Amino acid sequence: MSKFNIAICQMNVTDSKRKNLENARKMVCEAVKEKKADIIVLPEMFNCPYDTKVMSEYAEEYDGETSQVLAALAKELDVYIIGGSIPEKSENKLYNTSLIFDNEGAIIGRHRKVHLFDVDIENGIRFKESDVLCPGNEVTVVETKYCKIGVAICFDIRFPELMRSMVLSGAEIIVVPGAFNMITGPAHWDALIKVRAIDNQVYFIAASPARNEKANYIAYGHSAIVNPWGEFIAWAEEREQIICSEIDLKYIEKVRNELPLLKNRRESVYSINS
Numbered sequence: 001m002s003k004f005n006i007a008i009c010q011m012n013v014t015d016s017k018r019k020n021l022e023n024a025r026k027m028v029c030e031a032v033k034e035k036k037a038d039i040i041v042l043p044e045m046f047n048c049p050y051d052t053k054v055m056s057e058y059a060e061e062y063d064g065e066t067s068q069v070l071a072a073l074a075k076e077l078d079v080y081i082i083g084g085s086i087p088e089k090s091e092n093k094l095y096n097t098s099l100i101f102d103n104e105g106a107i108i109g110r111h112r113k114v115h116l117f118d119v120d121i122e123n124g125i126r127f128k129e130s131d132v133l134c135p136g137n138e139v140t141v142v143e144t145k146y147c148k149i150g151v152a153i154c155f156d157i158r159f160p161e162l163m164r165s166m167v168l169s170g171a172e173i174i175v176v177p178g179a180f181n182m183i184t185g186p187a188h189w190d191a192l193i194k195v196r197a198i199d200n201q202v203y204f205i206a207a208s209p210a211r212n213e214k215a216n217y218i219a220y221g222h223s224a225i226v227n228p229w230g231e232f233i234a235w236a237e238e239r240e241q242i243i244c245s246e247i248d249l250k251y252i253e254k255v256r257n258e259l260p261l262l263k264n265r266r267e268s269v270y271s272i273n274s
């Protein structure tokens with residue numbers, strides 16, 4: 001199966017977990033019925049506000065309410081779900097975690113955000129995930145019936161070594177649920193998505209929450225799907241919406257053959273471990 005569809009549900013996230021889960025369910029169903037999506041991606045922290053003060057309140061141990069909803073939905077609709085991220089509790093620690101389900105509702109991967117968003121931008125934004133979260137320590141690449149997919153979360157996008165590691169492990173698609181904000185979003189979001197797609201010759205799927213001007217942390221929106229040539233093939237505005245695009249694995253092969261970047265790396269000259 002070299003062609004299939006991926007959708008992003010750019011959903012409104014509220015402070016009610018119940019409403020967020022209901023909304024996720026509604027949008028995933030719509031993505032499958034209306035857009036014929038085979039893989040559906042949700043945004044970062046889709047079941048709770050992106051606010052370090054409340055993350056522990058919303059956190060769940062695996063296998064909690066959110067993972068049960070997503071697993072059941074994936075099975076019922078016969079689709080893969082890359083469950084954005086949620087605050088995950090494990091052994092008294094909190095993580096920003098993406099849970100990934102196959103079309104039978106089985107969990108096939110779990111990515112814990114590796115790079116925590118600790119920034120202090122003058123006259124801009126101060127955010128310190130490490131006040132409450134611990135970092136994950138693994139590169140996540142899941143095997144699906146379509147191809148291998150790398151999954152990372154938001155700030156992880158800024159670390160090209162992580163993206164390249166996924167591709168060296170065979171990823172042909174990279175999925176990043178992410179909640180950029182009104183300072184870093186306009187400055188860097190589109191550019192990062194585009195360049196990560198170009199330098200890794202992958203389809204790049206970046207899934208944001210919809211913009212909520214009343215939230216403490218205002219997400220930028222503008223979810224997008226970029227092809228391995230660096231073209232935006234589907235994109236959202238700020239509001240709640242679903243975007244979807246066809247993925248063509250043969251096109252990845254074509255781009256990688258015509259412009260053989262991955263083959264022509266000179267590892268003897270540079271190494272990502274040095």
Ligand SMILES: NC(=O)CC(=O)C(=O)O
Nearest residue numbers: 117154155179180181184
């Ligand atoms: N929220 C994040 O993790 C990252 C972000 O907003 C940025 O890198 O900018």
